[in-house]
Amino acid sequence: xxxxxxxxxxxxxxxxxxxxxxQTLTAHVIALSxxxxxxxxxxxxxxxxGDVVQKGTVISTGFKSExxxxxxxxxxxxxxxxxxxxxxxxxxxxxxxxxIFIDCGKVSATVQHAQDKRTxxxxxxxxxxxxxxxxxxxxxxxxxxxxxxxx
Numbered sequence: 378x379x380x381x382x383x384x385x386x387x388x389x390x391x392x393x394x395x396x397x398x399x400q401t402l403t404a405h406v407i408a409l410s411x412x413x414x415x416x417x418x419x420x421x422x423x424x425x426x427g428d429v430v431q432k433g434t435v436i437s438t439g440f441k442s443e444x445x446x447x448x449x450x451x452x453x454x455x456x457x458x459x460x461x462x463x464x465x466x467x468x469x470x471x472x473x474x475x476x477i478f479i480d481c482g483k484v485s486a487t488v489q490h491a492q493d494k495r496t497x498x499x500x501x502x503x504x505x506x507x508x509x510x511x512x513x514x515x516x517x518x519x520x521x522x523x524x525x526x527x528x
Contacts, residue, residue: 409426415430437459455484460482461479463476502519
């Protein structure tokens with residue numbers, strides 16, 4: 378009985394230590410032009426340069442509008458008439474994970490390697506998923522992807 382209790386306590390300690398090492402990343406708005414909004418419940422609110430974007434945030438750009446987000450060392454540019462959801466922003470001792478979903482429009486990203494961590498950057502659309510590590514690319518909601526690898 379004591380052995381079982383000791384093993385259970387040890388397993389719980391190991392599991393909680395692993396979860397506590399994970400950190401939530403944030404994205405920051407570094408540039409805007411035109412009408413760029415985020416959904417707050419049922420209302421749409423204008424984004425401003427310097428705003429923090431977290432997991433679950435929905436961003437929409439208007440006609441002739443663009444936004445640029447910075448996630449760690451990477452930049453994500455939303456083109457005009459784009460609707461994007463931030464699905465994942467997390468980091469632990471070994472890896473940084475970012476995942477976004479584009480419902481319509483286009484997203485261009487310049488993904489930089491982290492010095493001491495693996496970078497896992499994904500962009501999903503209704504028809505395709507792009508997963509990159511240190512690449513410059515543009516992805517459209519229809520699944521079209523254009524890339525330029527780092528040199």
